[in-house]
Amino acid sequence: MKIGGLQKVTLIDYPGKVACTVFLSGCPFRCPWCYSGELVMPEKIKEHPEITKDYFFEFLEKRKGVVDAVVVCGGEPTINEDLPEFLSKIREKGFLIKIDTNGFNPEMIEKLIKNNLVDYIAMDIKSSLEKYKEATGVDVDIKKIKKSIAIIKESGIEYEFRTTLVPGFHQKEEVEKMAKAIEGANKYFLQNFLPEKTINGHFEEKKPFSSKDLEEFKESANLFVKMCEIR
Numbered sequence: 001m002k003i004g005g006l007q008k009v010t011l012i013d014y015p016g017k018v019a020c021t022v023f024l025s026g027c028p029f030r031c032p033w034c035y036s037g038e039l040v041m042p043e044k045i046k047e048h049p050e051i052t053k054d055y056f057f058e059f060l061e062k063r064k065g066v067v068d069a070v071v072v073c074g075g076e077p078t079i080n081e082d083l084p085e086f087l088s089k090i091r092e093k094g095f096l097i098k099i100d101t102n103g104f105n106p107e108m109i110e111k112l113i114k115n116n117l118v119d120y121i122a123m124d125i126k127s128s129l130e131k132y133k134e135a136t137g138v139d140v141d142i143k144k145i146k147k148s149i150a151i152i153k154e155s156g157i158e159y160e161f162r163t164t165l166v167p168g169f170h171q172k173e174e175v176e177k178m179a180k181a182i183e184g185a186n187k188y189f190l191q192n193f194l195p196e197k198t199i200n201g202h203f204e205e206k207k208p209f210s211s212k213d214l215e216e217f218k219e220s221a222n223l224f225v226k227m228c229e230i231r
């Protein structure tokens, strides 16, 4: 695994906890509106400075008692075979662990849950199941996405699903289909697209949705899940 970034403190990434966030490089998806090209595109990953594991674990040691939790995101953290070992070391130091995933690797998600290596999972829902290829820019095995959703819903640990809503791609019908795909889920967060640097620069010109649009999307989603909120 390659650590591509470290946010030393965050109050928003782990609900109710003071956390730090570690960013692992590499992702099998190419979502055109992705903000994290330096963690996704191989040529950018190569140029991007790496943080050593030694530095990271020394940092964590010093944060004991100050930070409650570690959020592990990417890129896509579950592509790393050595993720369980990495999380075990975080666990040994007494931190809670949250994983942010795109659901690409259900076997890894299952392994982490079984081995008590994760306390909170946030999974991105990119689009309705039939539009995943368009939303991610690659051929996605949709069975894996469905399996990840099922594993997370049945895990018994805290979880959320979330979607970044992109103007010109998502609309009400799409939001309904996404909410149906996670039907009965405890928490579903919708977040507005922000026109920042994106893998496909064309998206940088998109205007975010209005609050009125977002409220409508939220109402539609709330027909299928226990709680949907705008974040």
Ligand code: SF4
Pocket: 027, 028, 029, 030, 031, 033, 034, 035, 036, 040, 074, 075, 076, 102
């Ligand atoms: S899954 Fe996330 S990190 Fe990977 S390309 Fe899509 S938005 Fe970027």
